[in-house]
Amino acid sequence: MFDAAAVKRDFPILNQGGAPPLTFLDSAASSQKPQAVIDALVNYYTTINSNVHRGVYKLAVAADHAYDGTREHVARFINATSPDEIVFTRGTTEAINLVAATWGRTNLREGDLVVSTVMEHHSCFVPWQMIALEVGARIEAVRITESGELDQDHYRELLSQNPKVVAFTQVSNVLGTINPVKEMTAQAHAAGAVVCIDAAQSVPHMAVDVQDLDVDFLAFSAHKMLGPMGIGVLYGKRSVLESMPPYQGGGSMIRKVTLEKTTWADIPSRFEAGTPSVGDVVGLGAAIDYLQDLGYADIARHEHELAAAAIIRLSAIPGVTVYGPPADVARAGVVSFVVDGVHPHDVAALLDERGVAVRAGHHCAQPLMKALGVTATTRASFYVYNTIDDVDRLIEGVEYAQRVFA
Amino acid sequence: MDSIYRENILEHSKRPQNKGHLDPYDYAFEDTNPLCGDEVRIELRVDDSGTVTDVAFDGQGCAISQASASMLTEMILGMHVDEIKAMPKEELLEEVGIELSPARLKCALLSFNVLKASLYGKAVDEQLHS
Numbered sequence: 001m002f003d004a005a006a007v008k009r010d011f012p013i014l015n016q017g018g019a020p021p022l023t024f025l026d027s028a029a030s031s032q033k034p035q036a037v038i039d040a041l042v043n044y045y046t047t048i049n050s051n052v053h054r055g056v057y058k059l060a061v062a063a064d065h066a067y068d069g070t071r072e073h074v075a076r077f078i079n080a081t082s083p084d085e086i087v088f089t090r091g092t093t094e095a096i097n098l099v100a101a102t103w104g105r106t107n108l109r110e111g112d113l114v115v116s117t118v119m120e121h122h123s124c125f126v127p128w129q130m131i132a133l134e135v136g137a138r139i140e141a142v143r144i145t146e147s148g149e150l151d152q153d154h155y156r157e158l159l160s161q162n163p164k165v166v167a168f169t170q171v172s173n174v175l176g177t178i179n180p181v182k183e184m185t186a187q188a189h190a191a192g193a194v195v196c197i198d199a200a201q202s203v204p205h206m207a208v209d210v211q212d213l214d215v216d217f218l219a220f221s222a223h224k225m226l227g228p229m230g231i232g233v234l235y236g237k238r239s240v241l242e243s244m245p246p247y248q249g250g251g252s253m254i255r256k257v258t259l260e261k262t263t264w265a266d267i268p269s270r271f272e273a274g275t276p277s278v279g280d281v282v283g284l285g286a287a288i289d290y291l292q293d294l295g296y297a298d299i300a301r302h303e304h305e306l307a308a309a310a311i312i313r314l315s316a317i318p319g320v321t322v323y324g325p326p327a328d329v330a331r332a333g334v335v336s337f338v339v340d341g342v343h344p345h346d347v348a349a350l351l352d353e354r355g356v357a358v359r360a361g362h363h364c365a366q367p368l369m370k371a372l373g374v375t376a377t378t379r380a381s382f383y384v385y386n387t388i389d390d391v392d393r394l395i396e397g398v399e400y401a402q403r404v405f406a
Numbered sequence: 407m408d409s410i411y412r413e414n415i416l417e418h419s420k421r422p423q424n425k426g427h428l429d430p431y432d433y434a435f436e437d438t439n440p441l442c443g444d445e446v447r448i449e450l451r452v453d454d455s456g457t458v459t460d461v462a463f464d465g466q467g468c469a470i471s472q473a474s475a476s477m478l479t480e481m482i483l484g485m486h487v488d489e490i491k492a493m494p495k496e497e498l499l500e501e502v503g504i505e506l507s508p509a510r511l512k513c514a515l516l517s518f519n520v521l522k523a524s525l526y527g528k529a530v531d532e533q534l535h536s
Contacts, residue, residue, distance in 0.1 A: 345468035345513070346411070353409055362443055375443040375466065404411050405420070405469075 002298040008385040010034040010290075020355030023393045028173050028201060028334050028381035029359055030223045033287075037226055040286035044279040052278055053252060053269075067278045070285035071268070077288050078218070079209040080235055087234040087241070087268040088276055092200040093123040095219035095234035096167070098271060099196050100127035102244040103217075104165070107194075110136035113163040115193070117142040117150055118371045119172045122364040124198035128167050142168070144371055148175040148324040155184065159191040166193045170202035174363045174379065175324030176307065176334035178202070182213050189214070194240065200224055204383070205303060205332055207296040216240050222280065226384075227287035231280035234271070241267040248273040291384075299384055303333035306382040309391045310335045317398060323372055333382035336363075339398060342405045344378040350404055351378075351397040358394070410504045411469065418473035423480050426462045435524030436465075439516050441509065444471040446517045448479070448524055456487045468513050470506070475517035477501045482521070491525055 008014050011032045014022060024032060044066065050059040052067045068083070075083040089095040104127075108114070114128050118141045125141075132139040140158050143151040150168070159166075166188040170181050185195045196217040202208055204225035210218055216237050223229040236244075246253050246264050250273035255263040264270045291299065308327035315322050319340035325331040339347050348360035359379040362369045369375060380394050428449040436447035444467025451460035461479045465472065478498055482490050498518050499506075506514055 343466075343468040346470075349410065349468075349510070361441065369443070375445075404409075404416065 002302045004387045011385050023356040023390045025358045025380040027383035031226050036290050037283050037286045041283045044282045066282050070281045073285050079211050084267050087271045089232045089234050091221040091232035092219045097127045098247045099217050100131045104131040108135045108137045112137040114139040115158045115163040115166045117168045118367045121173050148177050163193045167196040169198040171332045173201045174336050174365050176332040210235050222284040228280040228283040231277050246270050250274045303382050307333040313395050336377040336379045342401050344376040347378040347401045350401040354397045356397045415473045418476040419469035422476040424462050428462045433524040435520050437520045446475050446520050448520050471513040471516050474502050474514045478517045
């Protein structure tokens with residue numbers, strides 16, 4: 001039995017008291033951190049801190065061990081075939097930029113096709129749009145259906161034009177849609193395309209197996225999965241990573257430097273120029289431990305329960321429109337809605353008066369807002385520390401907003 | 407906690423003043439707040455002496471951005487263009503009359519920036535933020 005109230009006690013920021021107490025419903029933007037992750041960071045800086053891959057002294061060896069050990073841990077976590085397939089980045093955004101700037105610049109040519117979708121976070125669209133513009137490639141976006149799913153007919157139509165790369169999100173940060181990555185990847189491969197997945201909203205909430213999905217690239221951020229800000233992961237298939245030039249130049253990414261020429265280090269170091277954020281990597285390792293202790297099956301069930309309750313209760317309020325897949329299908333715990341006559345920012349500000357933290361705006365998904373025919377939505381997102389009481393407070397807050405603007 | 411949704415804000419947001427368009431107009435500008443997609447357009451008609459004789463705004467967005475636009479149009483009706491150019495943003499904020507976070511301050515000042523830009527005939531971000 002998943003005990004969310006007990007989980008919540010592990011998160012100091014959610015237990016500061018105050019009136020009204022904090023109801024945190026913005027984990028899709030950034031999650032809170034359990035004491036175990038905070039302790040791991042403090043412990044790293046208290047007992048281990050030193051630069052990696054250089055020192056011969058004991059402390060440096062301990063830092064190496066912590067850093068490379070976490071790389072192995074991450075590889076097992078997403079079932080990569082080797083730790084060499086794990087590149088640490090600043091986050092999902094940097095990971096996707098890395099792929100676009102290295103794989104993209106090497107492989108995309110004038111007239112080539114890049115396929116993305118209208119439901120992308122800007123971080124999975126703009127890097128591809130930038131490189132497409134630079135090399136003269138085309139970028140096409142898969143449309144969505146009425147219920148907020150990718151239009152698979154449109155996807156197959158675009159695949160028939162033989163794209164070089166297909167880049168899309170596993171879970172929509174606005175709609176909560178879970179895209180069929182495995183099936184879409186198989187189709188993309190059959191069409192000869194490389195597949196790059198934005199997993200920022202999936203890895204925190206569901207078990208992800210990169211070998212089962214067979215994707216070429218997959219990116220996620222620690223801070224959305226209980227870990228520190230400023231650290232993320234790029235998974236890349238070994239053969240694809242090995243074919244790519246470096247992203248940035250600097251220390252760690254070299255094999256040999258002369259005044260005339262530099263040769264590159266093997267993967268993954270080739271893509272990790274400069275001193276990495278070792279403490280944050282250690283914090284990510286602690287976050288993975290914490291999530292695995294809770295168990296992804298229970299996490300997913302719990303989040304779906306809360307999201308379903310929120311969708312059903314919000315939809316029952318006259319004047320409230322909920323976007324995305326309905327409550328009774330497999331979907332993530334992200335719930336976007338609009339209240340007639342009250343701008344999403346005002347809904348969020350009035351919820352904040354009652355201690356309820358939600359997101360309002362375009363959620364870095366402006367093409368999706370356009371497709372939905374709205375300028376903005378209010379978004380509540382649920383995670384391991386939320387309880388059914390939080391849904392009650394969301395609903396009460398929305399009703400309060402309606403009363404204020406009545 | 408004090409609500410920023412005081413009566414004057416709600417009143418202006420529910421029943422905005424001078425909402426609509428002028429045809430013809432002498433000055434016009436529109437802009438958006440990229441943070442939340444608020445949109446405001448302001449149109450002015452002035453007489454030969456440069457005094458504002460008609461003003462209209464249109465747009466969509468949060469209550470703060472739309473209410474402040476409504477208040478601003480009331481304030482500038484009858485003012486001389488030179489007076490408006492010299493008007494500090496504090497005058498509008500005083501009228502809005504609520505304590506705003508930096509993010510919401512942008513909502514409140516969208517109409518002000520649009521108004522100034524309409525008179526200068528260009529984006530005036532630099533001047534406003536200097």
